[in-house]
Each structure stands twice: as C-alpha cells, then as structure tokens.
Amino acid sequence: MSYRPPDKLKTTVVGSYPYFSEALKAFQLRKKGQRGPEYESLVKEATRRAVEDYINVGLDIIADGEQRREDMAVFFAEELGGFEISDLVRIFDNVYFRKPVIADRITWIHEIVFGDWKYASGISRGRPVKVTLTGPYTMYSWSFDKFYGDPRKAILDLAEALRKEIEALVGAGAAYIQVDEPAFSTRAEKSDLEIAEEAFEIMFEGLDNVKRITHICYGKLERLFPAILDFPIDQIDLETKNSNYKVLDLLREYSFDKELALGVVDVHSSRIEAVDEVIEGILRGLEVVRPDKLYVKPDCGLKRLSREVALAKLENMVKAAKKVREELA
Amino acid sequence: MRLLAGICGSFPRPPALRRAFDELEAGRIGEKEFMDILENSTREVVGLQENAGMSVTTSGLLMWHDLLRPFAVKFSGIEPRRLLRFFDNNFYYRCPAIVGRVSWNGPVTMDEVRRVKRYTTRPVKAIIPGPYTFLKLSENLFYESEDLLVDDLIKALRSEADVLGEVADFLQVDEPSLVDPELGRADRMRGIDIVNELLSRVKIPGEKVIVATYFDLDPEKYSLLLELKAGLHVDLKSRVEAAREALMEYGFDGKLLSLGVIDSRSIFPEDPREIVYRLSPILDAASPETLIFSTSSWLDYIPFNEAVRKLDALGRVLAEAEVRFG
Numbered sequence: 001m002s003y004r005p006p007d008k009l010k011t012t013v014v015g016s017y018p019y020f021s022e023a024l025k026a027f028q029l030r031k032k033g034q035r036g037p038e039y040e041s042l043v044k045e046a047t048r049r050a051v052e053d054y055i056n057v058g059l060d061i062i063a064d065g066e067q068r069r070e071d072m073a074v075f076f077a078e079e080l081g082g083f084e085i086s087d088l089v090r091i092f093d094n095v096y097f098r099k100p101v102i103a104d105r106i107t108w109i110h111e112i113v114f115g116d117w118k119y120a121s122g123i124s125r126g127r128p129v130k131v132t133l134t135g136p137y138t139m140y141s142w143s144f145d146k147f148y149g150d151p152r153k154a155i156l157d158l159a160e161a162l163r164k165e166i167e168a169l170v171g172a173g174a175a176y177i178q179v180d181e182p183a184f185s186t187r188a189e190k191s192d193l194e195i196a197e198e199a200f201e202i203m204f205e206g207l208d209n210v211k212r213i214t215h216i217c218y219g220k221l222e223r224l225f226p227a228i229l230d231f232p233i234d235q236i237d238l239e240t241k242n243s244n245y246k247v248l249d250l251l252r253e254y255s256f257d258k259e260l261a262l263g264v265v266d267v268h269s270s271r272i273e274a275v276d277e278v279i280e281g282i283l284r285g286l287e288v289v290r291p292d293k294l295y296v297k298p299d300c301g302l303k304r305l306s307r308e309v310a311l312a313k314l315e316n317m318v319k320a321a322k323k324v325r326e327e328l329a
Numbered sequence: 330m331r332l333l334a335g336i337c338g339s340f341p342r343p344p345a346l347r348r349a350f351d352e353l354e355a356g357r358i359g360e361k362e363f364m365d366i367l368e369n370s371t372r373e374v375v376g377l378q379e380n381a382g383m384s385v386t387t388s389g390l391l392m393w394h395d396l397l398r399p400f401a402v403k404f405s406g407i408e409p410r411r412l413l414r415f416f417d418n419n420f421y422y423r424c425p426a427i428v429g430r431v432s433w434n435g436p437v438t439m440d441e442v443r444r445v446k447r448y449t450t451r452p453v454k455a456i457i458p459g460p461y462t463f464l465k466l467s468e469n470l471f472y473e474s475e476d477l478l479v480d481d482l483i484k485a486l487r488s489e490a491d492v493l494g495e496v497a498d499f500l501q502v503d504e505p506s507l508v509d510p511e512l513g514r515a516d517r518m519r520g521i522d523i524v525n526e527l528l529s530r531v532k533i534p535g536e537k538v539i540v541a542t543y544f545d546l547d548p549e550k551y552s553l554l555l556e557l558k559a560g561l562h563v564d565l566k567s568r569v570e571a572a573r574e575a576l577m578e579y580g581f582d583g584k585l586l587s588l589g590v591i592d593s594r595s596i597f598p599e600d601p602r603e604i605v606y607r608l609s610p611i612l613d614a615a616s617p618e619t620l621i622f623s624t625s626s627w628l629d630y631i632p633f634n635e636a637v638r639k640l641d642a643l644g645r646v647l648a649e650a651e652v653r654f655g
C-alpha cells in the first residue's frame with residue numbers, strides 16, 4: 001500500500017507513545033530476563049496498537065511508539081556491548097534509579113531497534129516510519145564511565161556502534177533516521193558539541209538518501225546555536241511550544257535553512273491545545289522556514305501522557321496542519 | 330601545612346536506611362524502628378570514614394532529601410514544593426516556596442551532629458546551606474523585597490550556625506550558586522556580600538568555617554571567591570583545567586582550604602598517586618595553614634558501593650600527600 005504525504009507541513013511525532021498494557025507486561029518479563037516468544041508477542045501487540053493510533057489520527061510520518069523501551073538510555077545500554085547497569089543512584093528524595101555504566105569498549109553486537117521498525121513498517125499502510133535512536137552524546141552523559149575516562153573516545157565509539165544499526169536500517173529502506181540528543185541542552189559546552197558533531201559525521205557519513213534528523217528538547221536550546229547548524233543533518237526537531245517558540249528568534253537570526261520539526265503541543269501538560277492555538281504555533285514556524293521544510297509535531301515523546309490526551313492533542317495538531325495547508329493552497 | 334581529609338558533604342544512604350525510608354512511609358515500620366536503623370546507618374557511615382582515614386567526619390547527611398530540605402521543613406515561612414533540577418545534575422530538589430516570614434524555629438540538624446559524635450572522637454563537620462544559594466534556589470511568594478528575604482534567611486541560618494558551633498568542630502556553608510555558570514559577575518559579587526554578611530554575624534570563628542562551592546570553577550570565579558571571609562572548598566574535578574588554572578594563578582593565602590580532588594560525580598577509578606603528583610604545582614601557589622583533601626561535591630550522585638571506593642581513594646590521597654608534602 002502506498003501513501004503520499006503532503007508536500008507541505010507534514011505531521012509527525014518525536015517517537016514514544018503512551019505504553020499499552022502489553023508493553024508494561026513486557027517490561028516485567030524483561031526485568032526477569034524472560035525475552036522469549038511471549039515477550040516478543042507482547043511488544044509486537046503494543047507496537048501494533050501504537051502504529052494503529054498514529055495512523056488513525058492521521059499522521060503523515062509515524063514511529064513505532066517505542067513500546068519496547070522503558071528508558072531511552074538504559075534500553076540502548078542493555079542492547080549494546082560494553083555496558084552494565086549500575087546499582088541504585090538517588091534522583092530525588094528517597095527515589096532511586098539505575099544508570100548505564102560503560103564498563104568495557106562499546107560495540108554493536110546485534111540489531112537494536114531494527115526489528116520494531118521493520119514490523120511497524122510492515123503494518124504502516126505505506127506511511128514512512130521514522131526510526132529513533134538515543135544519541136551518542138546523550139548515552140554518554142546519562143551513563144557512568146569507568147572504562148574510557150575520555151568522553152570523546154567513548155562518544156565516537158558509541159557513534160560507530162549506532163552507525164552499524166543505521167546502516168542496517170537504511171539498507172532495508174528506512175527513510176527517516178532521528179538521533180535523540182536531549183542532553184545537548186542541559187550541559188553541552190562548545191567542546192562537547194565539537195565531539196558530538198564528529199559523532200554525527202560518523203553516524204551519517206555517505207548516507208545521502210535518508211533524512212538525517214536530530215531531536216533536542218528542554219533546557220537551554222540557545223546554547224546549541226550556531227554550532228548545531230554545521231552538523232551533517234537535514235532536520236532539527238525541537239521542543240518549542242513549552243518554551244513559547246523562543247528559539248525561533250535565534251533560527252531567524254542565523255538564517256536557518258535546514259528543515260525544522262516544530263513542537264506545537266506541550267507533552268508536559270494534559271491540557272488539550274485548541275486547533276487555533278496549534279495554528280498560531282505553525283504560523284510562527286512559517287515565519288522562519290518554508291512550508292515544505294516545516295514539520296509539525298509534539299514537543300517531545302508522548303509516553304508520559306495518557307493515551308486519550310495524547311490522541312486528542314494529535315488530533316487537533318493534524319486538523320491545524322490541514323487547515324494551514326488549505327489556506328496556503 | 331596541616332593536612333586533613335574529609336568528604337565534602339553527603340554520603341549515599343546505606344541500603345538498609347534507603348529501605349527504611351520506604352517502610353516508614355508505607356507504615357510497615359514505626360518511628361522507633363526507623364530511628365534505630367538511622368542510628369546503625371550513621372555508625373556504619375562514620376565507621377567507613379574512619380576506616381578510610383578521614384580526619385574530619387560528617388554525618389553523611391543521611392536524613393537530607395536535598396541541600397535545602399531540612400531547613401525548608403523546619404524554618405517558618407517555607408514549604409518545599411515542586412521538583413527542580415539541581416544545577417546540571419540528574420538530581421532534583423524540592424524548590425522551597427517562601428510563603429511567609431522566614432525564621433529559625435529551633436535546631437535543625439544538631440541531633441544529627443550529636444549522633445555522629447557518639448561514634449567518633451575525630452573532628453566533625455556540620456553543614457548548612459548558605460543564604461545566597463538558598464535565595465537563588467527558592468521561589469519568593471511572600472516578601473516584597475528580596476533584600477528583606479535575604480535578611481531573614483541570614484538571621485535564620487545564623488541561629489542554626491550558632492547552635493551547630495557548640496557541637497561541631499567545623500561548619501561548612503554550601504554555596505554552589507556562587508559559581509553557577511548561569512549567573513553573571515554582578516550576581517556573584519552580590520552573593521559574596523550576602524555570604525560575608527552571614528559570616529560576620531556567626532559566633533563560630535572564621536578559621537573553622539568553610540564556604541563550599543562546587544560544580545564549576547574558573548579563574549574569574551575563583552578570584553571573586555577569595556573575597557570570602559572564611560575557609561573555602563573548591564571543586565577541582567568538574568572543570569579540571571580551568572580550576573587548576575584558577576588555583577595556580579591566584580593561589581590562596583587564607584587559613585583553611587578544602588580541595589575537591591576526588592570526583593564525586595563519576596565512578597571512573599581514581600589514581601591517588603597521580604592526583605597527588607598533579608597537586609604539586611597547585612600547592613606551590615596555594616599554601617594554607619590547613620589543607621583538607623575532599624570530594625569535589627556531595628557523594629549523592631553515585632551508588633553507595635562506588636562512594637565507598639571514592640572514600641578509600643580519598644584516604645589514599647591523604648596518605649600519599651603526607652609522604653610528599655607533609
């Protein structure tokens with residue numbers, strides 16, 4: 001089945017979708033080390049339901065909903081070679097979490113997200129399925145390092161490992177590859193961004209027939225400019241609704257000419273943005289980039305919202321994009 | 330030069346205490362049972378410090394949910410509310426909402442210091458948040474003027490400092506906001522004035538007080554910190570080169586300097602010999618009467634077992650340094 005996305009204002013998502021009960025059951029099995037057929041079929045069913053929701057709400061470019069990933073960093077750490085998982089570390093009050101630990105040289109040992117992408121693509125009724133990968137800089141920032149002692153070496157090895165996954169995906173026809181780097185906006189200094197740029201070069205070198213995307217959210221997005229403009233990427237996917245589109249001024253200042261995926265609904269609030277409110281956001285985006293270069297999507301992954309709220313937000317977002325598209329035509 | 334060692338602030342809660350917090354909240358154990366576990370955990374953490382060769386001990390701040398919490402709970406006029414990121418860490422504190430007139434209501438952490446004293450004869454360091462960091466990390470919903478809030482914060486913290494001065498051997502005033510990279514020079518200078526105002530009012534003598542800064546350091550920030558009228562703790566690990574440059578350029582001619590030489594936010598193995606070797610040029614430029622080797626900041630950012638390793642490394646730094654500089 002084929003699907004032709006509109007030329008202008010394509011709608012999409014950042015990646016994650018609220019977990020279905022099957023996904024929650026799968027997490028429990030995974031924790032017990034039970035990754036057999038039952039686990040796989042639970043993940044599949046959760047993925048199928050996420051894909052159905054994304055299609056039914058009318059998105060142009062969908063994702064697999066990340067139903068296999070309870071935590072975006074821990075998941076990749078569990079699938080890559082070289083990582084362990086730490087003992088408990090406090091995050092606030094008396095609440096603790098486990099953090100990935102780099103304990104050996106990082107290597108790619110098997111496919112990580114390929115299977116879920118492939119499955120989602122098979123049931124997407126022709127819609128492109130965007131692949132989301134937790135980026136090397138974020139993986140490093142959110143891990144303990146007891147092996148390298150040198151961020152650059154570790155980050156570049158992470159990039160090499162992810163490159164293998166990307167090659168497999170592109171080889172199988174993946175057209176949108178998104179590298180999530182939320183840690184960029186919390187700590188990254190200039191030297192960090194230089195390392196990250198090298199990492200992106202490793203991941204995407206020679207891959208021209210694919211949309212190369214990075215998603216960055218929250219914190220201080222302004223820190224990334226202008227350095228991020230030199231990254232070998234086609235599209236920057238940003239959280240903008242929550243920060244009142246502040247970063248758009250910077251994009252204008254730097255004559256931004258990449259594609260922009262604009263966050264037009266807030267994923268930290270369960271208030272449903274009205275269609276007009278979303279339209280207003282899209283129009284602000286259009287002041288900076290052309291409609292064929294503007295993608296419309298939520299600020300970040302949807303996993304913390306309820307399914308009802310997520311769907312309602314997406315529905316208004318799709319309506320808003322359609323309306324603006326009609327006005328443009 | 331007198332050489333000492335001691336951790337900067339907290340130590341991760343031992344597993345038994347971590348569980349006890351949850352059990353207490355769920356009502357599965359009572360207050361009495363919880364206090365017994367706290368007592369044992371304090372003994373454990375103090376014992377770990379002694380065994381690792383710490384010359385100055387702390388309680389590990391085992392009851393503290395974050396730097397401000399015990400005070401946000403006990404002082405009048407403050408309510409701990411929403412979670413906010415604590416500087417650039419993956420650690421969150423509850424932002425104190427200033428909802429009324431801030432005042433001291435009796436000792437906040439004196440019992441904790443007394444508890445440590447039951448298990449060690451070594452000097453004990455008590456810790457309080459400084460007024461500037463308290464101000465910067467709070468949300469003022471009550472005072473019309475920030476100056477009035479600062480005044481009341483200073484008064485409340487001074488009362489706490491004075492009672493702690495009766496039981497503790499050192500008092501550490503934590504002021505990470507003084508080196509917050511998000512703040513400008515004028516903010517920093519105002520912060521230093523505010524801290525000096527507190528220092529001028531406390532009874533405990535300046536040579537027993539340490540103003541602790543962490544998570545950042547560079548020559549410009551450091552040159553301002555030298556205006557503080559007390560001992561100083563600096564983080565040599567968050568920005569290694571900039572911090573070294575700061576110490577080498579400006580030295581230190583005060584009495585008490587605490588150097589955060591062990592990285593409290595990473596679990597990468599430390600090499601005590603290398604650390605001491607690299608300290609030589611710094612100590613050529615800075616020679617306080619008393620030098621404390623310390624962790625760069627609190628040990629809350631790593632697991633308990635890794636913190637035990639860091640403690641051991643810190644002890645070995647002191648031993649190496651005694652051979653080299655003692």
Ligand SMILES: [Zn+2]
Pocket residue numbers: 014182215216217239299300301
């Ligand atoms: Zn995001």
